[in-house]
Amino acid sequence: MAETLRPETPDQVLDAVNWAADHGRSFDVTGLASKHPLGRPMQATDKLDLSAINGVGLYEPSELVMTAAAATPLDDINAVLAENRQRLAFEPPNLSALLGTGGSGTIGGVFACNLSGPRRVLSGAARDHILGFHGVSGRGEHIKSGGRVVKNVTGFDLSKLMAGSFGTLALMTDISFKVLPVSEKSRTVLVIGVDATDAPVAMGTALKSPYEVSAAAHLPTDIAATSGVSYVASAGASVTAIRVEGPGPSVEFRCNALREMLAEFGDTEELHSSNTDTLWREIRDVSCFAGNDKQVWRLSVPPMDGTDVVARITDKIDSRALFDWGGGRIWLALDGGGDAAHETVREAFRDCGGHATLVRASDEVRAQLPVFQPQSAALTGLAARIKDGFDPHSVLNPGRM
Amino acid sequence: MNDFGNIDDAVLAALGDIVGDRVSTGKSVRDLHGRDLSFHHDTAPDAVVFPETTDEVAAIVKVCAAHRVPVIPFGAGSSLEGQLMAVHGGLSLDLSGMNKIGELNEGDMDVTVEAGVTRLQLNHHLHNTGLFFPVDPGADASLGGMAATRASGTNAVRYGTMRDNVLNLTAVLADGSIVKTGGRARKSSTGYDLTRLLIGSEGTLGVICELTLKLHALPETTSAAVVSFPELEGAVKAVMTTIQSAIPISRIELLDEVQVGAVNSYSGLDYSEQPTLFLEFQGSESAVAEQVKIVGEICSDNGGGDFRWASKQEDRNALWKARHDVAYANMAMRPGAKPWFTDVCVPISRLAENILEARKDIDASGLTAPIVGHVGDGNFHTTILIDEDNTGEMDRAREFNDRMVKRAIASGGTCSGEHGVGIGKKEFMELEYGTGVAVMKTIKRALDPDNILNPGKIVDT
Numbered sequence: 001m002a003e004t005l006r007p008e009t010p011d012q013v014l015d016a017v018n019w020a021a022d023h024g025r026s027f028d029v030t031g032l033a034s035k036h037p038l039g040r041p042m043q044a045t046d047k048l049d050l051s052a053i054n055g056v057g058l059y060e061p062s063e064l065v066m067t068a069a070a071a072t073p074l075d076d077i078n079a080v081l082a083e084n085r086q087r088l089a090f091e092p093p094n095l096s097a098l099l100g101t102g103g104s105g106t107i108g109g110v111f112a113c114n115l116s117g118p119r120r121v122l123s124g125a126a127r128d129h130i131l132g133f134h135g136v137s138g139r140g141e142h143i144k145s146g147g148r149v150v151k152n153v154t155g156f157d158l159s160k161l162m163a164g165s166f167g168t169l170a171l172m173t174d175i176s177f178k179v180l181p182v183s184e185k186s187r188t189v190l191v192i193g194v195d196a197t198d199a200p201v202a203m204g205t206a207l208k209s210p211y212e213v214s215a216a217a218h219l220p221t222d223i224a225a226t227s228g229v230s231y232v233a234s235a236g237a238s239v240t241a242i243r244v245e246g247p248g249p250s251v252e253f254r255c256n257a258l259r260e261m262l263a264e265f266g267d268t269e270e271l272h273s274s275n276t277d278t279l280w281r282e283i284r285d286v287s288c289f290a291g292n293d294k295q296v297w298r299l300s301v302p303p304m305d306g307t308d309v310v311a312r313i314t315d316k317i318d319s320r321a322l323f324d325w326g327g328g329r330i331w332l333a334l335d336g337g338g339d340a341a342h343e344t345v346r347e348a349f350r351d352c353g354g355h356a357t358l359v360r361a362s363d364e365v366r367a368q369l370p371v372f373q374p375q376s377a378a379l380t381g382l383a384a385r386i387k388d389g390f391d392p393h394s395v396l397n398p399g400r401m
Numbered sequence: 402m403n404d405f406g407n408i409d410d411a412v413l414a415a416l417g418d419i420v421g422d423r424v425s426t427g428k429s430v431r432d433l434h435g436r437d438l439s440f441h442h443d444t445a446p447d448a449v450v451f452p453e454t455t456d457e458v459a460a461i462v463k464v465c466a467a468h469r470v471p472v473i474p475f476g477a478g479s480s481l482e483g484q485l486m487a488v489h490g491g492l493s494l495d496l497s498g499m500n501k502i503g504e505l506n507e508g509d510m511d512v513t514v515e516a517g518v519t520r521l522q523l524n525h526h527l528h529n530t531g532l533f534f535p536v537d538p539g540a541d542a543s544l545g546g547m548a549a550t551r552a553s554g555t556n557a558v559r560y561g562t563m564r565d566n567v568l569n570l571t572a573v574l575a576d577g578s579i580v581k582t583g584g585r586a587r588k589s590s591t592g593y594d595l596t597r598l599l600i601g602s603e604g605t606l607g608v609i610c611e612l613t614l615k616l617h618a619l620p621e622t623t624s625a626a627v628v629s630f631p632e633l634e635g636a637v638k639a640v641m642t643t644i645q646s647a648i649p650i651s652r653i654e655l656l657d658e659v660q661v662g663a664v665n666s667y668s669g670l671d672y673s674e675q676p677t678l679f680l681e682f683q684g685s686e687s688a689v690a691e692q693v694k695i696v697g698e699i700c701s702d703n704g705g706g707d708f709r710w711a712s713k714q715e716d717r718n719a720l721w722k723a724r725h726d727v728a729y730a731n732m733a734m735r736p737g738a739k740p741w742f743t744d745v746c747v748p749i750s751r752l753a754e755n756i757l758e759a760r761k762d763i764d765a766s767g768l769t770a771p772i773v774g775h776v777g778d779g780n781f782h783t784t785i786l787i788d789e790d791n792t793g794e795m796d797r798a799r800e801f802n803d804r805m806v807k808r809a810i811a812s813g814g815t816c817s818g819e820h821g822v823g824i825g826k827k828e829f830m831e832l833e834y835g836t837g838v839a840v841m842k843t844i845k846r847a848l849d850p851d852n853i854l855n856p857g858k859i860v861d862t
Contacts, residue, residue, distance in 0.1 A: 246647075383593050
């Protein structure tokens with residue numbers, strides 16, 4: 001019969017893993033289960049609920065570093081940071097509305113799934129912000145990697161290996177990560193009516209400029225119409241959004257310079273702080289695709305190829321796309337039936353390179369498909385050896401990756 | 402398990418089949434490949450091979466795997482912890498001939514290069530594109546070597562280190578297979594992050610042959626300043642406040658009073674012999690002006706005086722040349738001595754006390770050792786000028802380094818912020834990671850079961 005274990009300390013996590021290894025059992029590992037539908041459905045015998053491994057630990061605002069237990073809710077972390085005018089600079093998304101789950105999820109889940117938001121173009125991905133962790137490997141041993149300092153070159157970078165491993169190698173029990181001050185001001189330059197071909201060029205121009213753009217997204221007309229920001233929703237055309245953050249006078253200067261620079265692509269508008277926050281939260285959380293039953297893919301492609309990739313897909317199947325990260329990150333919603341149109345989607349970037357992850361689909365569909373981009377035989381072999389090194393008995397999240 | 406194979410005639414013949422005459426057992430060539438910029442004893446390999454393609458590297462590694470011959474990748478020979486020493490003999494794989502710059506995508510701001518391309522060669526190539534590659538460890542290192550040692554440098558505070566600037570790698574594994582870790586797409590979420598596992602693995606998990614690098618836009622304006630402080634605490638406090646204020650400063654370097662003295666006499670300058678910050682600002686004109694103003698106020702609030710600006714190119718060059726010439730300035734302090742570059746990184750709130758304790762230890766030990774730090778990151782170095790033949794002095798240097806490293810680890814820091822482990826920091830790994838070292842050994846065994854890739858570095862299996 002399936003058991004649910006709820007350890008309260010790292011030692012109890014170790015005991016649980018050892019119990020599973022000794023008895024041929026395996027765990028479906030969760031924190032608050034907000035990202036449970038990511039990856040393939042698991043084939044575990046039991047559940048390991050880590051939600052009690054919870055709480056902000058050492059936080060010294062002057063150090064710009066926080067250590068927190070892995071299952072600390074992201075909302076709690078954001079609240080503590082906000083009291084000190086700080087934040088997670090990689091802008092982790094809250095995908096629970098998109099995934100039809102609930103809550104903000106945990107900090108461990110954010111790092112384990114390596115989830116980063118629009119500011120990734122300036123500040124890097126989640127994995128760039130993790131400095132170190134303590135945890136328990138699938139072998140049933142306590143492990144430690146990295147620490148609380150920004151630079152550390154002592155051996156293999158296991159923290160980065162944890163980021164994006166979906167809990168299949170080791171269970172993090174606490175995590176140290178970088179935090180950064182909140183910018184004094186943020187504004188968004190909107191360019192209205194840029195066509196699909198010009199959009200990546202416009203975004204690339206902004207990103208390459210010396211004006212420190214902190215996000216660049218393109219919302220085709222139908223996506224823009226769903227925004228809660230009236231300027232965007234009522235544009236009646238596509239909207240290309242460029243965000244600038246920093247001290248007031250500098251933001252003002254850079255916005256003006258960007259508007260001048262981007263005028264050749266279309267009429268420009270400017271959003272102030274509160275509308276800027278709303279718009280980028282919508283983009284971050286992919287709100288435009290929440291609350292319906294379309295399948296959702298997440299594509300990563302070279303930014304300049306994004307438009308062509310989407311055109312090749314929409315030629316074959318009706319789909320809607322949101323472009324973030326200057327066009328390099330595409331969220332795509334479609335109704336692809338039992339195979340989620342995975343061949344059409346992946347064929348579209350075969351020549352330019354890239355990868356696609358099926359983020360939202362029924363358990364049945366995800367069980368049948370390669371949810372993550374299939375890899376070369378050499379890489380698959382290498383990954384298998386690493387998995388075997390960490391978790392030889394397949395105790396942790398079997399089948400998820 | 403150290404029963405490695407020898408490079409006998411059969412191995413040499415097999416290598417010759419792959420690279421023709423680009424393999425050497427000559428003493429001078431071997432000696433050149435058994436030394437780096439560290440104080441570690443030179444240890445030459447048994448032979449050196451000069452591949453020109455990834456396929457050649459793969460074929461060479463296959464030969465070495467079949468004969469269990471150690472393979473030691475070599476880029477520019479600028480490592481600092483003995484990473485390229487052939488401590489178990491074997492074959493040095495000199496990748497400097499793999500120096501082609503491949504596809505440059507200006508739109509996507511990335512470029513693919515072979516491992517032997519050096520950072521100056523790349524930046525020269527990027528001239529006129531408005532783009533540059535920022536990671537700058539000082540030496541004109543090879544980009545493959547920089548990835549293998551996870552290099553950083555003076556501007557990491559703004560642009561990050563190698564781990565933040567490599568999009569993907571092509572590497573040859575211990576069995577001679579070739580893997581490419583990703584495409585040019587920015588995010589690699591398909592499977593484990595093998596790119597970052599290989600970055601910093603110092604040639605022990607795979608031989609990095611090609612890299613795709615993230616490029617950055619050249620700043621519109623650059624400005625620099627020098628400011629000295631009567632006390633070290635004031636300088637560190639100014640740095641902390643600057644970083645906390647989210648000012649995107651590109652470099653903040655701290656020189657202690659001994660270091661300023663060395664720089665003054667070597668470069669003919671007249672800075673006050675006090676703890677001194679070298680600062681650099683980049684961005685649009687207005688952003689730089691604003692940064693300069695805010696940081697100027699922060700420094701002055703913390704006791705900084707004698708504030709010197711260098712907004713003109715030639716003044717800035719003179720200033721940063723003085724900073725970059727620190728190694729030479731130090732060597733000139735004691736001609737004939739060998740420099741031992743130490744390297745620790747601590748939480749920034751513990752930086753002042755760690756530097757002050759280090760200075761106290763240096764003075765008590767009678768060693769000559771100026772201190773310089775990339776203080777925005779909590780990382781600092783001393784240059785111990787040692788007479789290698791004087792065993793008493795070597796012991797004192799070792800004792801001093803031990804104390805400094807242990808103090809750093811006890812402060813929540815690390816035994817290496819940017820030089821790596823190699824053979825020099827291996828003894829501190831247990832202290833820093835405890836059982837975490839066992840996991841690294843597991844990974845090493847999983848990827849290189851016969852231990853032929855740069856054996857004896859980072860961890861022993």
